[in-house]
Amino acid sequence: MPLTIRDLQNYKHQGRIITALTAWDALSGAWVEASGCDVALVGDSLAMVSLGHATTLPISLEAMVHHTQAVGRSIQRPLLVADLPFLSYQCGAEQAVAAAGRFLKETPCQAVKLEGAEPETMAVINRLVRTGIPVMGHLGLTPQSVHCLGWGRQARSAPAQEQLRQKALDLQQQGCFALVLEHVPAVLASELRRELKIPVLGIGAGPDCDGQILVTADLLGLTPSQPPFAKPRLQGATMFKQALQDWCHEQRHQEQTTPPPTASNPPTPGC
Template identity: 45%
Template sequence: MSVNTQIKRITTNTLQEMKQRGEKISMLTAYDYSIAKIVDEAGIDAILVGDSASNVMAGHETTLPITLDQMIYHAASVVRAATRSLIVVDLPFGSYQGNSKEALNSAIRIMKESGAHAVKLEGGEEILESVARIITAGIPIMGHLGLTPQSIYKFGTYTVRAREEAEAAKLKKDAKLLEEAGCFAVVLEKIPAALAAEVTASLRIPTIGIGAGGACDGQVLVVHDMLGLNKGFKPRFLRQYLDLYGEINGAVKSYINDVKASDFPGEKEQY
């Protein structure tokens, strides 16, 4: 199916209409102008400026170290590139947990300083006060349940969440609470496909899956993973569409060889 890229700006309402008519939502991460421009022009529905920038852009082991200022820098870079996609920005660890006033201030800074369209928060019932306060200010929120990487030290592992009945029941409850609080969508990360299907059917708002099966209303991947820029990172849920690591590595080696052999620059590449 061809993608209509001549569409006006996608909004939170567009995603909800897509769910209603059964059209799947495509989402990828982006953290810089160049990549964002490519994925936007390709016709992606939504771009997530993820706190995964902490891993793939800065080399940290977890998403925890990235700051609000750094998220705003990445988000503003993406906003300058994208003319079509809905742009959602992660509120980073420590910018919203346990303090709804700080959460609102963080969300306002992202919206004002980057020009993004929405923010994303991890968690359910425990962050409802922050969710309510941000939405009351007119800022759209995407929720995030299941594996919540900002809580990695609580979980102690990146394995699949909500296999046990108690955790599954809490996730189902949290999803309804986020919907009732006014979230426009919710990411479901690394949970059993059957549970994701049940949650998706129970909500009016769209679900975006990552490692949560095909019944979700949409899918999101980290663009560096999908393009094969991260050598050796191949979790079960990832489909790798390119081997950019190999392609770039080969190109760099060719460049090195040409320079060493005095083959570059040639006569046509000089003034």
């Protein structure tokens, strides 16, 4: 049976660490399923990891639904969550409900994640939750705001930390069932873990969170550029490239067991 939102909330109360990984297709979904993690996130990071974009902004709603469907074919146990892409929820509650509803109607997804806590976003979250669509919040480094905030650590000053703290409380008040804190000071994340009743999942937010979430491709060393807070467990890109190069080299240099075809003895067409 797949995990539920209530399971994650119980894990927090039990002091059990929650693990979350991203997936972008059926193959990566199978890796995540095999890992035994608790949450599978189809993040809009797939725009960079899988589609080669420089930011997460270009990914469309159609593409996110398509990739979530693919991941869903491999996921059984983890809670499946999908990112709402840029401009699918920033243009009003009606459009946001329609976008988020597609994930619950057309994929096995059980919840959506969105970034920020501005007044307009709060109104959207309130509407989604009242509609019956579970929402995971996301504060700190929010990639959809990269042109305003950049890729660096967020909430460095005391006023900025207090502002983020209040936003986290507001997200909980609006009904978010969990919160991702990305690239913020560890002390702030630790304080929020204790203050909030909902699970706090950190990514580059120190070890003292209710759980940790990472981009699977970063963890496996498959991305060209590693975030400073995601140390790869293996050099996957180098290993894969070497294996493929070795195979090509072997094929080109193996001794041929049959003579090459001649004009009088043409090859038989394959299927």
